[in-house]
Amino acid sequence: MMRISDTVKHLIIINVIFFIGTVTVGGGEAFYEWFALHFPASDGFKPWQIVTHMFMHGSIGHIFFNMFALWMFGSPVEYRLGRNKFLFIYFSAGLGAALFQLAGYYWDYLPAYNQLLEAGFSKEVISDIINFNILEGRQFKGALLQEQIIPYMDEHNISSLLSDSTFKTFFETNVLINNSTMVGASGCIMGILAAFGMMNPNAELMMIFLPIPIKAKYFIPGIIILDVISAVTGQSFFSPSNTAYLAHVGGALVGFFIMWYWKKNQFNQNRWDR
Structure with a gap:
């Protein structure tokens, strides 16, 4: 079993601290209000959320599987690339994930x-109006x-x-704005997973619900394709229905590129294994 790398260990600790704060401070709402990534048109949006949302998680299962994946794939990537390049991929993938998901929200x-402007x-x-509080409980x-x-x-x-017509549009837009909060390190981890796959294309991986060994060069593109299908159709395969599928795709693509x-430049000053 590979020993956990230092940066991965520190990232896991930070994620756990954020999760403890989320479930203990302000009745579970304060950390979401401060650190989750709100839609930019929302009154709750703050610039720092672009980074802090990467350390937020919505449930024990959410943080457990993300941190498990970070340990499993992040440590070998950090040992191979070093701390700085590992962190560059990690946060670049997280930012790319946020941009992809926000682009999907803006599409709607x-x-x-524009209809309301017209x-x-x-x-x-x-x-x-789109920032009126129209939420009662979870409805x-x-x-x-x-x-x-x-x-x-x-x-x-x-x-x-x-x-x-305009009332209906205001209602639907309000729901979209206030139902588009993003949390989680999944985009970062998808970037690390893509990097791992490129460095170890023949490594055999398995899903918990599909215990069949599949080489990384097939497994990882397969996961990304399923996320694309889920983003387009709304059909969830292995993740909860509220998963930000476009964020997964964005993170993986950033890590891949x-x-x-x-x-591609491994024989000059930009070589990936320096």
Whole structure:
């Protein structure tokens, strides 16, 4: 069994500390509010969340499997590449994962936003309404939006702009904005997994639910393809339905292209195994 590398050990400790804070501070909500990555149009968005969300997890199972994968694949990658290049792949993959997932969210958000602009609402009004709190328990409720939107429209003398269509768009956009919070190190780990696969293409890997050894050069692309299918169809194969599949794809692609570049230039100053 390979000994855990120093950087991987430190990353696991930081992730565990964040998880303990998440479940103990502020009734489980404070850390999400401060450190999870909120949609940029949300009032809850803060710049530091672009990094801190990589250390956040939503459940014991979530953090366990991510940290297990980080130990299993991260240690051999760090021993091979060294601390600096390992961290470069890790955080680059995490950033790439966030960008891919946010791009997917914006794909749904921008048409609705433009529709509201064309209906005559200002950017300020749209921003206010899509950030109304319409969550009761775990359910978004149109009645809560109605209670707030009608007096708001009256106050701003824009009641004539409200219709069934624009109300529905406001509701759906509010749900999208407030249901698009990202947490987890999965994107980072997918980048490390891609790097591991490029360095060890013939290593045999197995999934817990599919205990059949498969070479990394087939296993890892297969996982990425399943994530792409899940992102397009919404069909979950092995992950929970709320998994950020595009984040997985983004992290893996970033890890792959970094390793591809380093391997391509392995005989000059950019060589990947220096």
